[in-house]
Amino acid sequence: MNNAPASELGFVPAVGEVRLSPLQRELLGRAHELGVGRLAPRAAHWDETATFPAANYEDLRAAGFLKLCIPEAEGGLGADFATYCMVAAELGRYCGATALTYNMHICSTLWTGLLAESIDMDAATRAEHERRRALHFEQVVSHGRLFAQPFSEGTAAAAGRAPFGTTATRAGAGWRINGRKIWASLAGAADFYGVLCTEVRGEGQPLDVRDTLYLAVPATAPGLAVEGEWNPMGMRGTVSRNLIFSDVWVADDAQLMPRGIYYQAALTWPAMFFTLAPTYLGIGQAAYDFTVQYLRGEVPGEPPVRRRQYPTKQIAVAQMRITLETMRSIFWRVIHEARARPSKDERMRLYAAHYTVMEGANDLCRLALRTCGGQSMMKHLPLERLYRDSRCGSLMLPWTAELVTERLGREALYEPGEKDT
C-alpha cells in the first residue's frame, strides 16, 4: 500500500501524524474540511437548542459520508474499521453530537458488512444475508437514508447481561415488535431504527440472548412513536429520546443480520463496541487545540492576551499533551488490531483503550478549563460544551468506564472457566 505521512494533509489529524493510505488521506481531508467549515460553526447551535444537527447531515450526505463503510462493490466508499475510526475522530473534533450520531448510523453498515463477513454462517444463511443487506445498503447509497441504533432499555440487556426486553413475534412473513427503547440517538431524525430485540420462541418460553434479532424499522411504521423530554447535560444534539414499539410489523427482509448473528458478533468481535470512542478522541483533541490557541492569545474574537509565558500553563499543556499522546497511541494500535476472535492480550488492550480514551477526553477538558481559567468557560467559547460532552462517553453501555475496568480486572485474574471454590 502506498502509505504517506499525514503531514501531506496540511493539518495534523486527531489521530496524530501517522502513515495513511491514499483513501485515508482523501477521507480525512474531507472530514477536516467539513469539520472546520461546517460542523464547528454550527456546534453551539445544536447544543443550545438541543436539536439534531440536520444541516450537518446534509453536508455529510453530499460528501458521500453516509456510505463510508459500505463496500465499493455495493456503491459505498469501502472504508475499513480503522479508516472509519480516524474519520469519526476528526468529525468529533468539531462537533461531538454529530460524530456520535454518525457512529450509530455507520455501525448499521459496519455490522452488517465487515463484521458479518467474519462471523460463521452456512452458505444459505450467508446468501440470504447478502441479499438482504444489499437492500439496506441501497437505502443509504441511492436514497441517502439515515439509520439509528437503539439497543438501550434501562435493564441489564444493553450491558450484554440479559436478553433485550423488546420482543419480536413471528407474524405472517415478518415480525411484530413490542417494547420500549431509551436513549435512542437520532430519535425523530432517522429514516430507519436498527432495533435489537429478542425473538419470542413460544408462549411462556423464557427470552434468550441467543435469539437476538436486529431489525430495521422504518420511521414511518405504524405503532412506532418517539416520546419523552430531552434536556441533558451534554451531547444535546444527539436527541436521544425514547422509542415505543406497539405492534410494529416489519417484513422478513427487515433483518439486518440473520437470527443469532448479532449475539455471535458481540461475543467474537469486541471492537464493535469501540466505535463510540473516536468521537471522544476528537473531543479531547479539540480541548487541547483550544488550550494552545487560548494561551497563545489567538482565539478569534477574544482579546489577544497571551498567557503562555507562565510555567504553570506550560506544565498544564505538557500534561495535556502526554494524555493526548497516550490516547492516540493506544487508539491507533487497537483500531488496527480490530478483528474477530482477538487474542486475550488484544481484547484486554481494547478495554484499556476504551477506558483511556473515554476518561482521557474528560481529563483533557478538565485540565483545559483549569488552566485557561474563568473567562474560558463562557458559553460563547466551545470549552464548556466540550467539557459537558466529554463526560458522556464513560456512561455509554455496554462499555462504561466501570464495566470495562470490571472486565479488565476479571480477565486479568481469571482464565475462561476458572472459579474460586
Ligand SMILES: Cc1cc2nc3c(=O)[nH]c(=O)nc-3n(C[C@H](O)[C@H](O)[C@H](O)COP(=O)(O)OP(=O)(O)OC[C@H]3O[C@@H](n4cnc5c(N)ncnc54)[C@H](O)[C@@H]3O)c2cc1C
Ligand atoms: C449521549 C448518549 C447517547 C446515547 N445514544 C444511544 C443510542 O443511540 N442507542 C442506545 O441504545 N443507547 C444510547 N445511549 C445509552 C447508553 O449506551 C447507556 O445505555 C446509558 O447511558 C445507560 O444509562 P442508564 O442510566 O440506563 O444506566 P444503568 O444501566 O442504570 O447503569 C448505570 C451504571 O451502572 C453500571 N452497570 C450497568 N449495568 C450493569 C451490570 N449489569 N452490572 C454491573 N454494573 C452495571 C454501569 O457502569 C453504568 O454506567 C446513549 C447514552 C448517551 C450518554
